[in-house]
Amino acid sequence: DGGITQSPKYLFRKEGQNVTLSCEQNLNHDAMYWYRQDPGQGLRLIYYSQIVNDFQKGDIAEGYSVSREKKESFPLTVTSAQKNPTAFYLCASSPRQGSNTGELFFGEGSRLTVL
Amino acid sequence: GNSVTQMEGPVTLSEEAFLTINCTYTATGYPSLFWYVQYPGEGLQLLLKATKADDKGSNKGFEATYRKETTSFHLEKGSVQVSDSAVYFCALSTMDTGRRALTFGSGTRLQVQP
Numbered sequence: 353d354g355g356i357t358q359s360p361k362y363l364f365r366k367e368g369q370n371v372t373l374s375c376e377q378n379l380n381h382d383a384m385y386w387y388r389q390d391p392g393q394g395l396r397l398i399y400y401s402q403i404v405n406d407f408q409k410g411d412i413a414e415g416y417s418v419s420r421e422k423k424e425s426f427p428l429t430v431t432s433a434q435k436n437p438t439a440f441y442l443c444a445s446s447p448r449q450g451s452n453t454g455e456l457f458f459g460e461g462s463r464l465t466v467l
Numbered sequence: 468g469n470s471v472t473q474m475e476g477p478v479t480l481s482e483e484a485f486l487t488i489n490c491t492y493t494a495t496g497y498p499s500l501f502w503y504v505q506y507p508g509e510g511l512q513l514l515l516k517a518t519k520a521d522d523k524g525s526n527k528g529f530e531a532t533y534r535k536e537t538t539s540f541h542l543e544k545g546s547v548q549v550s551d552s553a554v555y556f557c558a559l560s561t562m563d564t565g566r567r568a569l570t571f572g573s574g575t576r577l578q579v580q581p
Contacts (some may be wrong), residue, residue, distance in 0.1 A: 358510075394471075394556065394571035395511075442510055454499050454560025454569055458510035 354379045358443050358459035365430075365437070365466050373428045373462045375443035382447065384426035385456065388412060389440040401426055430464060438466045469494045473557050473572035480579050486544040488575045490557035493538065498559040500533050500540040505554045505574070514555070547579045
């Protein structure tokens with residue numbers, strides 16, 4: 353089945369540690385995105401990538417880093433510089449920019465808790 | 468800039484009641500409009516969409532009409548079920564400086580009681 357796979361589903365981290373969240377898609381989509389979701393708030397864009405080896409900061413990129421070495425993969429690293437990392441993280445993808453109406457396809461999310 | 472405003476929840480209804488969740492927007496350019504649904508512990512799924520004025524998106528008994536004159540995209544369902552309990556997000560998409568930008572509302576939690 354085509355889709356987006358995020359792992360792990362739950363992750364616990366001690367303060368001062370970096371953690372990496374995995375996102376893999378087999379939809380052959382060009383664009384991939386990372387969003388953060390906090391209780392009672394909408395989704396906020398962290399980073400996005402329109403093509404392999406290229407990515408751009410979103411609205412809340414500070415304390416996060418990404419890479420896009422393969423079309424299928426877009427891992428997110430939450431660094432120790434992120435002051436409040438406890439949140440639900442959602443990865444999404446979409447077909448080539450400009451040839452679609454903006455619909456995103458989401459993974460099931462990763463919940464990160466800092467102890 | 469772009470923004471989406473949704474009615475605050477939670478919205479609590481009895482089974483078979485009529486549902487309306489209000490959504491209004493401001494946008495530069497001509498947006499596409501979406502409703503996404505999020506079930507507990509899961510990611511978001513597209514529920515319906517509309518890409519131009521007066522279009523009606525529909526799916527699973529839910530409907531929303533793109534109203535350019537009132538900048539609204541209200542979600543409706545004639546008879547809700549317990550299985551409709553979820554968080555609903557209104558969103559818009561525009562092309563912004565060469566990239567597509569998607570803006571989400573804060574979400575409205577729907578609780579349907581048997």
